[in-house]
Structure formats: structure tokens, C-alpha cells
Amino acid sequence: MFFNARRALLVCAAAAAWLHAAPTLALADTAWPDKPVRLIVPYTPGGATDIVARLIAQKLADDTRWTFIVDNRAGGNGNIGMDVVAKAKPDGYTIGLGQTANLAINPTLFPKMPYDALKDLVPVAVVASQPVVLVVRADAPFKSLAGLVAAAKAKPGEIRQALAGTGTLGHMAGEVLAKRAGFKVLNVPYKGAAPAITDLLGGQTDYMFATPQGALSMVKAGRLRALAVTSAKRLPVMPDVPTVAESYKGFEAVDWKALVAPAGTSPEIVKKLSAAVDKALAKPATISQLLAEGSTPVGGTPEQAAQYIKAEHARWGAAVREAGVRPE
Numbered sequence: 523m524f525f526n527a528r529r530a531l532l533v534c535a536a537a538a539a540w541l542h543a544a545p546t547l548a549l550a551d552t553a554w555p556d557k558p559v560r561l562i563v564p565y566t567p568g569g570a571t572d573i574v575a576r577l578i579a580q581k582l583a584d585d586t587r588w589t590f591i592v593d594n595r596a597g598g599n600g601n602i603g604m605d606v607v608a609k610a611k612p613d614g615y616t617i618g619l620g621q622t623a624n625l626a627i628n629p630t631l632f633p634k635m636p637y638d639a640l641k642d643l644v645p646v647a648v649v650a651s652q653p654v655v656l657v658v659r660a661d662a663p664f665k666s667l668a669g670l671v672a673a674a675k676a677k678p679g680e681i682r683q684a685l686a687g688t689g690t691l692g693h694m695a696g697e698v699l700a701k702r703a704g705f706k707v708l709n710v711p712y713k714g715a716a717p718a719i720t721d722l723l724g725g726q727t728d729y730m731f732a733t734p735q736g737a738l739s740m741v742k743a744g745r746l747r748a749l750a751v752t753s754a755k756r757l758p759v760m761p762d763v764p765t766v767a768e769s770y771k772g773f774e775a776v777d778w779k780a781l782v783a784p785a786g787t788s789p790e791i792v793k794k795l796s797a798a799v800d801k802a803l804a805k806p807a808t809i810s811q812l813l814a815e816g817s818t819p820v821g822g823t824p825e826q827a828a829q830y831i832k833a834e835h836a837r838w839g840a841a842v843r844e845a846g847v848r849p850e
Contacts, residue, residue, distance in 0.1 A: 554794065558590065561590050562618035563595070564619075573815060574650055578649055578781075579592055581807075585798060588798075598636075599628055599631075599688075599690075599849070600628065604618055604637060604782075606618070607782060608638075609784070612783065612788075617646065618782050620643070622776070622777045624639070629839060630838070644828075646795050646827065647822060647824065650779050650820055652818070653775065655760070656731055656748065657722070657737050657747065658728065658746065675705045679708050682709075683708065684712060684718040684729070685712060692730065698775060698845075699770070719737075722746075731775075734760070750763065780831060781795070789824075800822070
């Protein structure tokens with residue numbers, strides 16, 4: 523009898539303790555984040571992805587008082603950093619800023635990937651998109667996109683395209699343009715945008731699809747001439763530069779950046795973070811800063827981000843296969 527009574531008391535005490543702890547546990551779950559969130563950037567500091575990552579991290583911190591630590595993990599055309607995110611604990615304290623290359627192009631470009639872009643990562647929000655700019659030397663004979671295409675058709679395989687790297691958005695935009703316009707091009711890959719632009723200026727190559735950040739200052743200085751941008755609409759920072767789509771209907775190639783988390787991250791955390799991103803992107807200061815560097819804010823729900831990334835994954839995968847591109 524004493525044993526049964528004692529056991530009943532213990533059971534009651536345990537039940538009371540659980541009931542007391544339950545609200546606390548629920549509160550802890552909704553209190554995310556209660557420590558710094560690590561934001562993995564899969565490229566070096568100072569690049570286009572890094573600039574957007576630091577901007578959105580700062581805007582989120584200003585709005586929410588959450589703390590973000592930007593962690594640059596460059597290498598493997600963005601694969602190394604995204605692999606860190608994919609294999610991180612799905613507790614909301616490690617997220618990453620993926621983009622077109624490592625979430626849509628690389629899965630087909632590389633024969634073996636360390637992560638599955640569609641299964642190992644959960645989309646949070648598409649933050650921004652940015653086109654690339656078709657540039658030539660200021661003294662080049664090509665005065666327009668039509669002029670460049672005509673020259674490329676007249677000398678098949680002799681017009682040289684500088685690449686910031688194999689499989690980059692600039693590379694793939696060039697491949698799609700060549701296919702649409704019906705010419706052959708000689709690709710000259712470099713280990714980064716800086717040496718590619720240097721050789722373009724030096725006359726070793728003929729044209730390049732560069733980021734707005736890399737091209738704008740040189741266009742303004744009269745060292746490069748911009749022939750076209752790859753966005754669906756003209757860029758506010760380069761309003762006089764036509765789009766490729768004005769010559770080739772439906773052409774679009776943008777380097778979008780998307781916040782992603784490890785698969786298994788709580789849907790509540792994903793939605794909370796997505797809502798905060800949307801709020802930050804709606805602020806006039808954020809919009810003006812993104813537009814000034816050639817980007818367009820996007821935003822939207824996690825579901826919309828997932829649909830967009832899935833569609834881009836299929837589109838760029840097909841482009842890589844058609845062009846027969848292989849990693850360096």
C-alpha cells in the first residue's frame with residue numbers, strides 16, 4: 523500500500539512538473555532567436571552576394587534587434603558554403619544566402635554535389651535579383667548588341683567572351699544569348715571578375731557579362747561600354763542601356779539571392795524569418811540601397827520562394843545540359 527501511494531504521488535508530481543514546463547517550452551520555441559544567428563555567405567567578402575547579405579542582415583537587426591553574424595565560406599563555386607548550411611543543425615541558428623549558381627546551376631554543372639539543393643535546404647525568402655551587364659571596351663567596334671552579334675556571326679568562334687568563372691551566371695547568360703542569336707563564341711575563363719575585366723580592358727577578350735557593381739563605375743568613367751542588361755526591364759541605375767529582351771523576346775538571366783535554412787528547420791521559425799525579411803525589403807531605405815547597386819528587392823513567402831527556386835533549378839539545368847558546360 524505504501525509503495526502504491528508513493529508511486530501515485532511521484533506520478534502526480536511528474537505530471538504537475540510537465541504541465542508547469544509545457545508553457546515554458548512553448549515560449550522558448552516562439553522566442554527564437556535568443557542568441558546570434560549565423561548567416562553563411564558562400565563567397566568572399568566584398569562581392570555581390572556578400573553586399574546583399576550584409577545589407578539584409580543589418581536591416582533585419584535594425585528592425586528586430588536580432589543579432590546576425592556574417593560568415594564567409596567561399597569555394598567550389600559556392601558549394602562549400604551551401605554545404606555548411608545543408609549539414610548544420612536545423613535549429614534556426616544557421617542560415618545561408620544562396621543564389622542562382624549554387625542552387626540552380628551547380629546541381630547540373632557538377633557531376634557530384636555535396637548537397638541536394640532542393641531536398642537539403644528549406645527556402646525562406648528570395649531577397650533580391652540582379653542581372654548581368656554585357657560590356658565591351660569603350661573603343662571596341664561594337665556599338666550595340668546587334669553589332670556584336672553581327673561580328674560574332676561573321677567570324678564564328680573567334681569572338682572571345684571573358685568569364686568570371688565557368689558556370690557563373692555571366693557564363694550561362696552568354697551561352698543562352700549565343701544559342702538564341704545563332705553564333706559560336708570562344709569562352710575564356712578566369713578565376714574571378716577582376717582579372718576577367720582587366721583582360722577585357724587590355725584587349726585580350728572582346729566582351730563580358732559583368733555584375734553591375736563590377737561594370738558601372740568603369741562605364742561611367744568611359745573605360746567600358748554597356749550594350750545590354752539581362753533583366754526583363756531596364757535598370758534604374760543604367761536607364762539608357764537596353765535589355766537583351768528588347769532584341770530577343772523573353773530573354774532573362776538574373777542572379778537572385780535567396781535565404782535558405784537546413785532541411786528540418788521549424789516552419790514557425792522559417793515563417794518568422796521570412797516575414798521579417800519582407801518587412802525589411804519594403805522599407806524605402808532598403809529599396810533605394812538595393813536599386814543603387816543594380817539589384818531589385820523581391821520578398822514573398824517561403825512557398826513562393828520554393829516554387830521559384832524549383833523552376834530556376836529546372837531552367838538553368840536545361841541550359842547547362844544544352845550548352846554542354848563542364849566545370850573547370
